[in-house]
Amino acid sequence: MDIRRMLVLVVVARAGSLTAAAARLNYTVSAVSQQIGQLEDEAGQPLVERRPRGVTLTESGRAVVRHAEQIERAVQAAHEELEEIAGLRTGTLRLGTIPTVTESFLPAAIAAFRERHPRVDLRIHSAQRSGIGHLLEAREIDLAITWMREVQDTSDTAGTSTELIFREPNVLLVPAGHELAQRRTVKMEDLRHEPWIIRTSPNVLAVLEEACEAAGFAPIVSFEARSYQEAQAMVAVGMGIALVPQLSLYSLREDIAVISAVTPRPPTRRIVLARRRGERLSPAGAAMGQILMEAGRAWKAAQG
Incomplete structure:
Protein backbone atom coordinates (compact mmCIF):
# COMPACT_ATOMS: atom_id res chain seq x y z
CA MET A 1 0.00 0.00 0.00
CA GLY A 87 24.63 18.09 15.23
CA LEU A 88 27.42 15.64 16.18
CA ARG A 89 25.50 14.63 19.29
CA THR A 90 25.67 10.95 18.36
CA GLY A 91 27.01 8.65 15.65
CA THR A 92 30.13 6.62 14.92
CA LEU A 93 33.27 7.56 13.00
CA ARG A 94 35.75 4.89 11.86
CA LEU A 95 39.13 6.40 11.08
CA GLY A 96 42.05 4.64 9.42
CA THR A 97 45.62 5.75 10.05
CA ILE A 98 49.20 4.74 9.32
CA PRO A 99 51.55 4.07 12.27
CA THR A 100 53.78 7.12 11.73
CA VAL A 101 50.73 9.38 11.99
CA THR A 102 49.38 7.45 14.99
CA GLU A 103 52.67 8.07 16.78
CA SER A 104 53.03 11.75 15.84
CA PHE A 105 50.16 14.22 15.40
CA LEU A 106 47.09 11.92 15.57
CA PRO A 107 46.86 12.02 19.41
CA ALA A 108 46.45 15.82 19.28
CA ALA A 109 43.71 15.45 16.66
CA ILE A 110 41.88 12.80 18.73
CA ALA A 111 42.03 14.99 21.84
CA ALA A 112 40.61 17.97 19.91
CA PHE A 113 37.81 15.88 18.36
CA ARG A 114 36.76 14.37 21.68
CA GLU A 115 36.76 17.77 23.35
CA ARG A 116 34.49 19.23 20.67
CA HIS A 117 32.31 16.16 20.02
CA PRO A 118 32.41 13.91 23.09
CA ARG A 119 29.25 11.96 22.20
CA VAL A 120 30.52 10.66 18.85
CA ASP A 121 31.90 7.12 19.05
CA LEU A 122 35.39 7.38 17.51
CA ARG A 123 37.06 4.14 16.41
CA ILE A 124 40.65 3.99 15.11
CA HIS A 125 42.11 1.36 12.78
CA SER A 126 45.89 1.41 12.32
CA ALA A 127 47.35 -0.25 9.22
CA GLN A 128 50.17 0.07 6.74
CA ARG A 129 49.52 2.09 3.62
CA SER A 130 48.37 -0.88 1.52
CA GLY A 131 45.99 -1.99 4.27
CA ILE A 132 44.36 1.45 4.43
CA GLY A 133 43.21 1.11 0.83
CA HIS A 134 41.66 -2.29 1.54
CA LEU A 135 39.86 -0.97 4.62
CA LEU A 136 38.35 1.90 2.63
CA GLU A 137 37.30 -0.39 -0.20
CA ALA A 138 35.71 -2.85 2.24
CA ARG A 139 33.88 0.02 3.98
CA GLU A 140 35.46 -0.87 7.30
CA ILE A 141 36.56 2.75 7.72
CA ASP A 142 34.94 6.04 6.65
CA LEU A 143 38.01 8.26 6.42
CA ALA A 144 41.75 7.68 6.43
CA ILE A 145 44.98 9.54 6.85
CA THR A 146 47.74 7.96 4.81
CA TRP A 147 50.67 8.74 2.54
CA MET A 148 51.28 8.76 -1.19
CA ARG A 149 54.36 9.00 -3.36
CA GLU A 150 54.85 12.16 -5.37
CA VAL A 151 54.75 10.05 -8.53
CA GLN A 152 51.73 7.73 -8.56
CA ASP A 153 50.51 5.08 -10.95
CA THR A 154 46.80 5.12 -11.78
CA SER A 155 46.03 2.06 -9.64
CA ASP A 156 47.40 3.85 -6.58
CA THR A 157 44.36 6.13 -6.26
CA ALA A 158 41.64 4.04 -7.92
CA GLY A 159 38.32 4.63 -6.18
CA THR A 160 39.87 7.03 -3.67
CA SER A 161 39.65 10.80 -3.33
CA THR A 162 42.51 12.51 -1.49
CA GLU A 163 43.26 15.92 -0.03
CA LEU A 164 46.81 17.06 0.71
CA ILE A 165 47.67 17.89 4.32
CA PHE A 166 51.38 18.51 3.81
CA ARG A 167 54.45 17.27 1.97
CA GLU A 168 56.85 15.41 4.21
CA PRO A 169 60.58 15.23 3.43
CA ASN A 170 62.60 12.09 3.95
CA VAL A 171 65.73 12.42 6.08
CA LEU A 172 68.91 10.37 6.15
CA LEU A 173 69.88 8.26 9.16
CA VAL A 174 73.52 7.28 9.68
CA PRO A 175 75.38 5.73 12.64
CA ALA A 176 76.66 8.30 15.14
CA GLY A 177 80.25 7.38 14.24
CA HIS A 178 79.76 7.57 10.47
CA GLU A 179 81.96 9.97 8.51
CA LEU A 180 78.80 11.82 7.37
CA ALA A 181 77.34 12.18 10.87
CA GLN A 182 78.55 15.76 11.38
CA ARG A 183 77.33 17.05 8.03
CA ARG A 184 74.18 19.11 7.63
CA THR A 185 73.64 18.21 3.99
CA VAL A 186 74.63 15.37 1.71
CA LYS A 187 74.31 14.67 -1.99
CA MET A 188 72.60 11.49 -3.08
CA GLU A 189 75.41 10.69 -5.52
CA ASP A 190 77.84 10.58 -2.56
CA LEU A 191 75.85 7.63 -1.17
CA ARG A 192 76.15 5.28 -4.15
CA HIS A 193 78.46 2.85 -2.33
CA GLU A 194 76.54 2.80 0.95
CA PRO A 195 74.41 -0.24 1.97
CA TRP A 196 70.79 0.70 2.61
CA ILE A 197 68.25 -0.30 5.22
CA ILE A 198 64.59 0.00 4.25
CA ARG A 199 61.25 -0.75 5.85
CA THR A 200 59.59 -3.71 4.16
CA SER A 201 57.21 -2.16 1.66
CA PRO A 202 57.20 -1.89 -2.14
CA ASN A 203 56.14 1.76 -1.91
CA VAL A 204 58.89 2.65 0.60
CA LEU A 205 61.45 0.94 -1.61
CA ALA A 206 60.10 2.86 -4.62
CA VAL A 207 60.80 6.20 -2.89
CA LEU A 208 64.43 5.19 -2.31
CA GLU A 209 64.84 3.80 -5.83
CA GLU A 210 63.47 6.97 -7.41
CA ALA A 211 65.91 9.12 -5.40
CA CYS A 212 68.88 6.90 -6.23
CA GLU A 213 67.92 6.65 -9.89
CA ALA A 214 67.87 10.46 -10.12
CA ALA A 215 71.45 10.42 -8.74
CA GLY A 216 72.53 7.80 -11.27
CA PHE A 217 72.76 4.58 -9.26
CA ALA A 218 70.72 1.69 -7.86
CA PRO A 219 70.62 1.15 -4.07
CA ILE A 220 72.18 -1.90 -2.42
CA VAL A 221 69.71 -3.08 0.23
CA SER A 222 71.36 -4.85 3.17
CA PHE A 223 68.38 -5.17 5.52
CA GLU A 224 64.58 -4.96 5.28
CA ALA A 225 63.09 -3.82 8.58
CA ARG A 226 59.57 -4.47 9.82
CA SER A 227 59.33 -1.00 11.37
CA TYR A 228 61.17 2.30 11.40
CA GLN A 229 62.34 1.61 14.96
CA GLU A 230 63.89 -1.64 13.76
CA ALA A 231 65.50 0.31 10.90
CA GLN A 232 67.01 2.75 13.43
CA ALA A 233 68.47 -0.15 15.42
CA MET A 234 70.13 -1.60 12.32
CA VAL A 235 71.53 1.81 11.37
CA ALA A 236 72.95 2.18 14.87
CA VAL A 237 74.95 -1.07 14.60
CA GLY A 238 76.34 -0.17 11.20
CA MET A 239 74.25 -2.42 8.94
CA GLY A 240 73.70 0.52 6.61
CA ILE A 241 72.08 3.92 6.26
CA ALA A 242 68.36 4.65 5.87
CA LEU A 243 66.14 7.19 4.17
CA VAL A 244 63.06 7.61 6.39
CA PRO A 245 60.08 9.98 6.60
CA GLN A 246 60.26 12.81 9.11
CA LEU A 247 57.15 11.50 10.89
CA SER A 248 59.06 8.37 11.91
CA LEU A 249 61.46 10.31 14.14
CA TYR A 250 59.05 10.62 17.07
CA SER A 251 61.38 8.30 19.05
CA LEU A 252 64.96 8.83 17.92
CA ARG A 253 67.89 6.76 19.19
CA GLU A 254 70.90 8.63 20.60
CA ASP A 255 73.40 6.50 18.69
CA ILE A 256 72.33 7.62 15.23
CA ALA A 257 72.58 10.96 13.43
CA VAL A 258 69.97 12.66 11.26
CA ILE A 259 70.96 14.54 8.11
CA SER A 260 67.91 16.61 7.29
CA ALA A 261 68.86 17.92 3.85
CA VAL A 262 69.49 15.52 1.00
CA THR A 263 70.34 17.32 -2.24
CA PRO A 264 69.68 18.16 -4.98
CA ARG A 265 66.09 16.88 -4.73
CA PRO A 266 65.12 15.61 -1.29
CA PRO A 267 62.65 12.71 -1.64
CA THR A 268 59.23 13.60 -0.28
CA ARG A 269 55.90 11.92 0.26
CA ARG A 270 52.43 13.41 0.58
CA ILE A 271 50.42 13.03 3.76
CA VAL A 272 46.77 13.01 2.71
CA LEU A 273 43.21 12.54 3.84
CA ALA A 274 41.59 9.74 1.85
CA ARG A 275 37.98 8.69 1.39
CA ARG A 276 35.92 6.78 -1.14
CA ARG A 277 35.57 8.70 -4.37
CA GLY A 278 32.16 10.22 -5.05
CA GLU A 279 30.82 9.75 -1.51
CA ARG A 280 29.97 12.52 0.90
CA LEU A 281 31.50 12.35 4.36
CA SER A 282 29.24 12.19 7.40
CA PRO A 283 29.17 15.31 9.61
CA ALA A 284 31.55 13.52 12.02
CA GLY A 285 33.88 12.61 9.17
CA ALA A 286 33.91 16.17 7.87
CA ALA A 287 34.62 17.52 11.36
CA MET A 288 37.48 15.05 11.93
CA GLY A 289 38.88 15.80 8.48
CA GLN A 290 39.14 19.49 9.35
CA ILE A 291 40.76 18.71 12.71
CA LEU A 292 43.31 16.38 11.06
CA MET A 293 44.20 19.10 8.56
CA GLU A 294 44.75 21.57 11.40
CA ALA A 295 46.73 19.14 13.58
CA GLY A 296 48.87 17.91 10.70
CA ARG A 297 49.78 21.36 9.47
CA ALA A 298 50.50 22.53 13.01
CA TRP A 299 52.84 19.58 13.48
CA LYS A 300 54.55 20.35 10.17
CA ALA A 301 55.00 24.02 11.10
CA ALA A 302 56.55 23.02 14.42
CA GLN A 303 59.18 20.93 12.59
CA GLY A 304 60.42 24.04 10.77
Whole structure:
Protein backbone atom coordinates (compact mmCIF):
# COMPACT_ATOMS: atom_id res chain seq x y z
CA MET A 1 0.00 0.00 0.00
CA ASP A 2 1.11 3.55 -0.72
CA ILE A 3 2.67 4.95 2.46
CA ARG A 4 1.78 8.56 1.66
CA ARG A 5 -1.89 7.64 1.31
CA MET A 6 -1.75 5.65 4.54
CA LEU A 7 -0.44 8.75 6.32
CA VAL A 8 -3.24 10.83 4.81
CA LEU A 9 -5.70 8.37 6.35
CA VAL A 10 -4.00 8.93 9.74
CA VAL A 11 -4.67 12.67 9.44
CA VAL A 12 -8.27 12.02 8.43
CA ALA A 13 -8.75 9.75 11.45
CA ARG A 14 -7.35 12.37 13.80
CA ALA A 15 -9.22 15.27 12.23
CA GLY A 16 -12.56 13.43 12.09
CA SER A 17 -13.56 14.79 8.67
CA LEU A 18 -12.22 15.20 5.16
CA THR A 19 -12.61 18.99 5.39
CA ALA A 20 -10.58 19.30 8.58
CA ALA A 21 -7.94 16.89 7.26
CA ALA A 22 -7.65 18.92 4.04
CA ALA A 23 -7.03 22.07 6.08
CA ARG A 24 -4.27 20.39 8.12
CA LEU A 25 -2.59 18.98 5.01
CA ASN A 26 -3.10 22.14 2.92
CA TYR A 27 -4.93 20.02 0.33
CA THR A 28 -8.33 20.47 -1.28
CA VAL A 29 -11.14 18.32 0.06
CA SER A 30 -11.42 16.57 -3.30
CA ALA A 31 -7.69 15.75 -3.23
CA VAL A 32 -8.04 14.13 0.21
CA SER A 33 -11.11 12.22 -0.94
CA GLN A 34 -9.22 11.01 -4.01
CA GLN A 35 -6.28 9.81 -1.85
CA ILE A 36 -8.62 7.86 0.43
CA GLY A 37 -10.47 6.37 -2.53
CA GLN A 38 -7.23 5.17 -4.11
CA LEU A 39 -6.13 3.70 -0.79
CA GLU A 40 -9.44 1.83 -0.54
CA ASP A 41 -8.89 0.50 -4.06
CA GLU A 42 -5.49 -0.82 -2.95
CA ALA A 43 -7.02 -2.35 0.20
CA GLY A 44 -9.92 -3.85 -1.71
CA GLN A 45 -12.38 -2.78 0.99
CA PRO A 46 -13.80 0.38 2.56
CA LEU A 47 -11.62 2.13 5.12
CA VAL A 48 -13.90 5.01 6.14
CA GLU A 49 -17.63 5.51 6.59
CA ARG A 50 -18.76 8.91 5.33
CA ARG A 51 -21.41 10.50 7.55
CA PRO A 52 -23.19 13.87 7.52
CA ARG A 53 -20.86 15.26 10.21
CA GLY A 54 -17.58 13.68 9.26
CA VAL A 55 -16.12 10.23 8.81
CA THR A 56 -15.36 7.25 11.01
CA LEU A 57 -12.96 4.41 10.37
CA THR A 58 -14.07 0.92 9.50
CA GLU A 59 -12.37 -2.03 11.18
CA SER A 60 -10.06 -2.27 8.15
CA GLY A 61 -9.40 1.48 8.34
CA ARG A 62 -8.37 1.19 11.99
CA ALA A 63 -5.93 -1.61 11.06
CA VAL A 64 -4.36 0.53 8.32
CA VAL A 65 -4.06 3.51 10.67
CA ARG A 66 -2.43 1.37 13.34
CA HIS A 67 0.31 0.29 10.91
CA ALA A 68 0.58 3.77 9.41
CA GLU A 69 1.19 5.26 12.86
CA GLN A 70 4.08 2.83 13.35
CA ILE A 71 5.55 4.08 10.08
CA GLU A 72 4.98 7.67 11.18
CA ARG A 73 6.85 7.05 14.44
CA ALA A 74 9.72 5.38 12.56
CA VAL A 75 10.00 8.34 10.17
CA GLN A 76 9.97 10.78 13.08
CA ALA A 77 12.65 8.75 14.89
CA ALA A 78 14.76 8.76 11.73
CA HIS A 79 14.45 12.55 11.48
CA GLU A 80 15.43 12.98 15.12
CA GLU A 81 18.43 10.64 14.76
CA LEU A 82 19.59 12.44 11.63
CA GLU A 83 19.39 15.73 13.51
CA GLU A 84 21.48 14.21 16.31
CA ILE A 85 24.07 12.99 13.81
CA ALA A 86 24.13 16.29 11.93
CA GLY A 87 24.63 18.09 15.23
CA LEU A 88 27.42 15.64 16.18
CA ARG A 89 25.50 14.63 19.29
CA THR A 90 25.67 10.95 18.36
CA GLY A 91 27.01 8.65 15.65
CA THR A 92 30.13 6.62 14.92
CA LEU A 93 33.27 7.56 13.00
CA ARG A 94 35.75 4.89 11.86
CA LEU A 95 39.13 6.40 11.08
CA GLY A 96 42.05 4.64 9.42
CA THR A 97 45.62 5.75 10.05
CA ILE A 98 49.20 4.74 9.32
CA PRO A 99 51.55 4.07 12.27
CA THR A 100 53.78 7.12 11.73
CA VAL A 101 50.73 9.38 11.99
CA THR A 102 49.38 7.45 14.99
CA GLU A 103 52.67 8.07 16.78
CA SER A 104 53.03 11.75 15.84
CA PHE A 105 50.16 14.22 15.40
CA LEU A 106 47.09 11.92 15.57
CA PRO A 107 46.86 12.02 19.41
CA ALA A 108 46.45 15.82 19.28
CA ALA A 109 43.71 15.45 16.66
CA ILE A 110 41.88 12.80 18.73
CA ALA A 111 42.03 14.99 21.84
CA ALA A 112 40.61 17.97 19.91
CA PHE A 113 37.81 15.88 18.36
CA ARG A 114 36.76 14.37 21.68
CA GLU A 115 36.76 17.77 23.35
CA ARG A 116 34.49 19.23 20.67
CA HIS A 117 32.31 16.16 20.02
CA PRO A 118 32.41 13.91 23.09
CA ARG A 119 29.25 11.96 22.20
CA VAL A 120 30.52 10.66 18.85
CA ASP A 121 31.90 7.12 19.05
CA LEU A 122 35.39 7.38 17.51
CA ARG A 123 37.06 4.14 16.41
CA ILE A 124 40.65 3.99 15.11
CA HIS A 125 42.11 1.36 12.78
CA SER A 126 45.89 1.41 12.32
CA ALA A 127 47.35 -0.25 9.22
CA GLN A 128 50.17 0.07 6.74
CA ARG A 129 49.52 2.09 3.62
CA SER A 130 48.37 -0.88 1.52
CA GLY A 131 45.99 -1.99 4.27
CA ILE A 132 44.36 1.45 4.43
CA GLY A 133 43.21 1.11 0.83
CA HIS A 134 41.66 -2.29 1.54
CA LEU A 135 39.86 -0.97 4.62
CA LEU A 136 38.35 1.90 2.63
CA GLU A 137 37.30 -0.39 -0.20
CA ALA A 138 35.71 -2.85 2.24
CA ARG A 139 33.88 0.02 3.98
CA GLU A 140 35.46 -0.87 7.30
CA ILE A 141 36.56 2.75 7.72
CA ASP A 142 34.94 6.04 6.65
CA LEU A 143 38.01 8.26 6.42
CA ALA A 144 41.75 7.68 6.43
CA ILE A 145 44.98 9.54 6.85
CA THR A 146 47.74 7.96 4.81
CA TRP A 147 50.67 8.74 2.54
CA MET A 148 51.28 8.76 -1.19
CA ARG A 149 54.36 9.00 -3.36
CA GLU A 150 54.85 12.16 -5.37
CA VAL A 151 54.75 10.05 -8.53
CA GLN A 152 51.73 7.73 -8.56
CA ASP A 153 50.51 5.08 -10.95
CA THR A 154 46.80 5.12 -11.78
CA SER A 155 46.03 2.06 -9.64
CA ASP A 156 47.40 3.85 -6.58
CA THR A 157 44.36 6.13 -6.26
CA ALA A 158 41.64 4.04 -7.92
CA GLY A 159 38.32 4.63 -6.18
CA THR A 160 39.87 7.03 -3.67
CA SER A 161 39.65 10.80 -3.33
CA THR A 162 42.51 12.51 -1.49
CA GLU A 163 43.26 15.92 -0.03
CA LEU A 164 46.81 17.06 0.71
CA ILE A 165 47.67 17.89 4.32
CA PHE A 166 51.38 18.51 3.81
CA ARG A 167 54.45 17.27 1.97
CA GLU A 168 56.85 15.41 4.21
CA PRO A 169 60.58 15.23 3.43
CA ASN A 170 62.60 12.09 3.95
CA VAL A 171 65.73 12.42 6.08
CA LEU A 172 68.91 10.37 6.15
CA LEU A 173 69.88 8.26 9.16
CA VAL A 174 73.52 7.28 9.68
CA PRO A 175 75.38 5.73 12.64
CA ALA A 176 76.66 8.30 15.14
CA GLY A 177 80.25 7.38 14.24
CA HIS A 178 79.76 7.57 10.47
CA GLU A 179 81.96 9.97 8.51
CA LEU A 180 78.80 11.82 7.37
CA ALA A 181 77.34 12.18 10.87
CA GLN A 182 78.55 15.76 11.38
CA ARG A 183 77.33 17.05 8.03
CA ARG A 184 74.18 19.11 7.63
CA THR A 185 73.64 18.21 3.99
CA VAL A 186 74.63 15.37 1.71
CA LYS A 187 74.31 14.67 -1.99
CA MET A 188 72.60 11.49 -3.08
CA GLU A 189 75.41 10.69 -5.52
CA ASP A 190 77.84 10.58 -2.56
CA LEU A 191 75.85 7.63 -1.17
CA ARG A 192 76.15 5.28 -4.15
CA HIS A 193 78.46 2.85 -2.33
CA GLU A 194 76.54 2.80 0.95
CA PRO A 195 74.41 -0.24 1.97
CA TRP A 196 70.79 0.70 2.61
CA ILE A 197 68.25 -0.30 5.22
CA ILE A 198 64.59 0.00 4.25
CA ARG A 199 61.25 -0.75 5.85
CA THR A 200 59.59 -3.71 4.16
CA SER A 201 57.21 -2.16 1.66
CA PRO A 202 57.20 -1.89 -2.14
CA ASN A 203 56.14 1.76 -1.91
CA VAL A 204 58.89 2.65 0.60
CA LEU A 205 61.45 0.94 -1.61
CA ALA A 206 60.10 2.86 -4.62
CA VAL A 207 60.80 6.20 -2.89
CA LEU A 208 64.43 5.19 -2.31
CA GLU A 209 64.84 3.80 -5.83
CA GLU A 210 63.47 6.97 -7.41
CA ALA A 211 65.91 9.12 -5.40
CA CYS A 212 68.88 6.90 -6.23
CA GLU A 213 67.92 6.65 -9.89
CA ALA A 214 67.87 10.46 -10.12
CA ALA A 215 71.45 10.42 -8.74
CA GLY A 216 72.53 7.80 -11.27
CA PHE A 217 72.76 4.58 -9.26
CA ALA A 218 70.72 1.69 -7.86
CA PRO A 219 70.62 1.15 -4.07
CA ILE A 220 72.18 -1.90 -2.42
CA VAL A 221 69.71 -3.08 0.23
CA SER A 222 71.36 -4.85 3.17
CA PHE A 223 68.38 -5.17 5.52
CA GLU A 224 64.58 -4.96 5.28
CA ALA A 225 63.09 -3.82 8.58
CA ARG A 226 59.57 -4.47 9.82
CA SER A 227 59.33 -1.00 11.37
CA TYR A 228 61.17 2.30 11.40
CA GLN A 229 62.34 1.61 14.96
CA GLU A 230 63.89 -1.64 13.76
CA ALA A 231 65.50 0.31 10.90
CA GLN A 232 67.01 2.75 13.43
CA ALA A 233 68.47 -0.15 15.42
CA MET A 234 70.13 -1.60 12.32
CA VAL A 235 71.53 1.81 11.37
CA ALA A 236 72.95 2.18 14.87
CA VAL A 237 74.95 -1.07 14.60
CA GLY A 238 76.34 -0.17 11.20
CA MET A 239 74.25 -2.42 8.94
CA GLY A 240 73.70 0.52 6.61
CA ILE A 241 72.08 3.92 6.26
CA ALA A 242 68.36 4.65 5.87
CA LEU A 243 66.14 7.19 4.17
CA VAL A 244 63.06 7.61 6.39
CA PRO A 245 60.08 9.98 6.60
CA GLN A 246 60.26 12.81 9.11
CA LEU A 247 57.15 11.50 10.89
CA SER A 248 59.06 8.37 11.91
CA LEU A 249 61.46 10.31 14.14
CA TYR A 250 59.05 10.62 17.07
CA SER A 251 61.38 8.30 19.05
CA LEU A 252 64.96 8.83 17.92
CA ARG A 253 67.89 6.76 19.19
CA GLU A 254 70.90 8.63 20.60
CA ASP A 255 73.40 6.50 18.69
CA ILE A 256 72.33 7.62 15.23
CA ALA A 257 72.58 10.96 13.43
CA VAL A 258 69.97 12.66 11.26
CA ILE A 259 70.96 14.54 8.11
CA SER A 260 67.91 16.61 7.29
CA ALA A 261 68.86 17.92 3.85
CA VAL A 262 69.49 15.52 1.00
CA THR A 263 70.34 17.32 -2.24
CA PRO A 264 69.68 18.16 -4.98
CA ARG A 265 66.09 16.88 -4.73
CA PRO A 266 65.12 15.61 -1.29
CA PRO A 267 62.65 12.71 -1.64
CA THR A 268 59.23 13.60 -0.28
CA ARG A 269 55.90 11.92 0.26
CA ARG A 270 52.43 13.41 0.58
CA ILE A 271 50.42 13.03 3.76
CA VAL A 272 46.77 13.01 2.71
CA LEU A 273 43.21 12.54 3.84
CA ALA A 274 41.59 9.74 1.85
CA ARG A 275 37.98 8.69 1.39
CA ARG A 276 35.92 6.78 -1.14
CA ARG A 277 35.57 8.70 -4.37
CA GLY A 278 32.16 10.22 -5.05
CA GLU A 279 30.82 9.75 -1.51
CA ARG A 280 29.97 12.52 0.90
CA LEU A 281 31.50 12.35 4.36
CA SER A 282 29.24 12.19 7.40
CA PRO A 283 29.17 15.31 9.61
CA ALA A 284 31.55 13.52 12.02
CA GLY A 285 33.88 12.61 9.17
CA ALA A 286 33.91 16.17 7.87
CA ALA A 287 34.62 17.52 11.36
CA MET A 288 37.48 15.05 11.93
CA GLY A 289 38.88 15.80 8.48
CA GLN A 290 39.14 19.49 9.35
CA ILE A 291 40.76 18.71 12.71
CA LEU A 292 43.31 16.38 11.06
CA MET A 293 44.20 19.10 8.56
CA GLU A 294 44.75 21.57 11.40
CA ALA A 295 46.73 19.14 13.58
CA GLY A 296 48.87 17.91 10.70
CA ARG A 297 49.78 21.36 9.47
CA ALA A 298 50.50 22.53 13.01
CA TRP A 299 52.84 19.58 13.48
CA LYS A 300 54.55 20.35 10.17
CA ALA A 301 55.00 24.02 11.10
CA ALA A 302 56.55 23.02 14.42
CA GLN A 303 59.18 20.93 12.59
CA GLY A 304 60.42 24.04 10.77
